[in-house]
Amino acid sequence: MSLSAKVSLDNPVWMALSTKHAHLGRGGPLARRYDPDVAPFAAVASETTDAYQALHRLLEPHEYVVLQSLAPLTDPDGLKAKHLGTVQQMVAGPRAGNADRRNVIRLGASDVPEMLDLAQRAKPGPFGKRTREMGNYIGIREGDRLIAMAGERMALNRYVEVSAVCVDEQWRGHGLAGRLVNVLCEEIVGRGDTPFLHVFHHNATAIGLYERLGFVLRCEFILTQISPVAAAAGGR
Known part of the structure; x- marks a missing residue:
C-alpha cells in the first residue's frame, strides 16, 4: 500500500x-x-x-x-x-469477479422511504434521508418489499467504502448480504477503485462474512x- x-x-x-x-x-x-x-x-x-x-x-x-x-x-x-x-477498517483483496446479480436492483430516490425503514429495523449504522446521495445503492426485493440492501458511503481518491449492508431479519441466512457486497465490490473495482469498509470490532458475524468475501483488517x-x-x- x-x-x-x-x-x-x-x-x-x-x-x-x-x-x-x-x-x-x-x-x-x-x-x-x-x-x-x-x-x-x-x-x-x-x-x-x-x-x-x-x-x-x-x-x-x-x-x-x-x-x-x-x-x-x-x-x-x-x-x-x-x-x-x-x-475495524477492512480493505478488499483481489477479486475473482462474476458476482451473482440475480434479482439485484438499483435503488433510487423513490426507494428512500423503504431504505430508511429497512435501516431502522436492521440497524447497519447511520443512515439518513440523503445517505443514498453518497454513492450507488442496490437491493433485493421479495414481491413489493425491500428485504436487503447495500451501498457506497465515503468516496475518496482510489477507495470507496461499502456500507449500509443489511437484510430483513426474516431473510437472513440466505447469502443476500454477501451477494450484494460482491456486486458492489465488482463495480467499484471495475471503476479502478478499491473497496473498504468499517465494522464494529465486536460484530464477529459481520467480520467473518467480510473475511470470507476477501476483506482483510487494516487498522482499528x-x-x-x-x-x-x-x-x-x-x-x-
Missing part, C-alpha cells in the same frame, strides 16, 4: 469531504462535516485547538458529529467527547461523538 493510500485511509472522512464528497458537506481547511441528512461524520485536518474551534463553528447547539481517530479523544475546548466504540479506529458542551449538559 502506497504512502498516499495510507494517509487517505487514516483519515477517510477528511479525504472524502476534501475531494469527491465536498458537495455533500461544509467546512474549510481545518474542519469539515457532512450535511446532517447525509451522514453524522466529521473530521479535522489535525488535532489542534484551532481545528476543533473550527469544528465547533460548524455545529448548532443541539447537534453532534462523529469523529474517527486512531487514538482516544479528550474533551476539546467547548466540546464534549463521548466514546461510541471501536471499529475509535469512534467519538462530539457535541457542544451546552447540548451535552442539557442531554444529561
